[in-house]
Amino acid sequence: MAATGFEYAITRTLNAPAGEVWGAWTVAEDYGKWAGAEEVVMDVRPGGSWSSVMVIPGGARVPLTGSYTEVAENEHLVMGMDVPGRDEPVLMRLDLAADGGSTKVTLSQTFDTAEERDQAEQGSNMLLDGLAAFLTR
Template sequence: MTENAGYPYTLTRTLDVPVAAVWKAWTDPEQYTVWAHAVPGSVEMDVRPGGAWKAVMSTPGGDFPLAGSFLEVKENERLVLAMGAPDEPHPAVMDADFTAQGEQTTLVVSQTCASEEERDMTQQGSTMLLDGLTAFLHKS
């Protein structure tokens, strides 16, 4: 992601699973549906540079659609995603970096937002997503 003026945030998680499992959870529509709390059947992913993705996210406040594209894909290493409402002219860009450390994976998610309020809301949403991912991957 190009660094520019704005309001960035970075979240880091160390997960007690191999990087391939974290990658698959993030890029497999069936797994993503579970941990990201998407509406079943709504997730589509064409995981390649330029490939599209979409999902309808289910929240206590109601369902909302997201859509975007994969800007950069390096399997088990890095995803850069554009995302926003399906008709949004300037989607947000999120980086997700996956680092294997033996049987553990460090996942770093970062984004730069246009305002402090947007950053705070987006960071809260990303934290909830990572909480869901962590619970999904660490389930017994």
């Protein structure tokens, strides 16, 4: 990740083994269930692509696309998201650390502006809320 700009990192401990957390992020059917996404397609490997349609509160549908830049199963995943008007994708890093039967999850990103960072941090907290609820079922 770039060392300059506006960064955030959110860390949570989830009551599930790293393999389950990894699967929730990398199996299209599971990801769709907790992330509020439909039409999820994932090719989880360096250089592989992903796409989904996020269904946001109120019913609006937002198509998203991107790619994977780093993949280390059950450890970390770096995903790029294509943003209209930007030459480079916005990167998000997911780090997993096994902690007994639980997993410490850290999501981090860097942005050009504080406003972009704050919006993304809010969205990431919502994602982690959905992930935690999915894993406790």
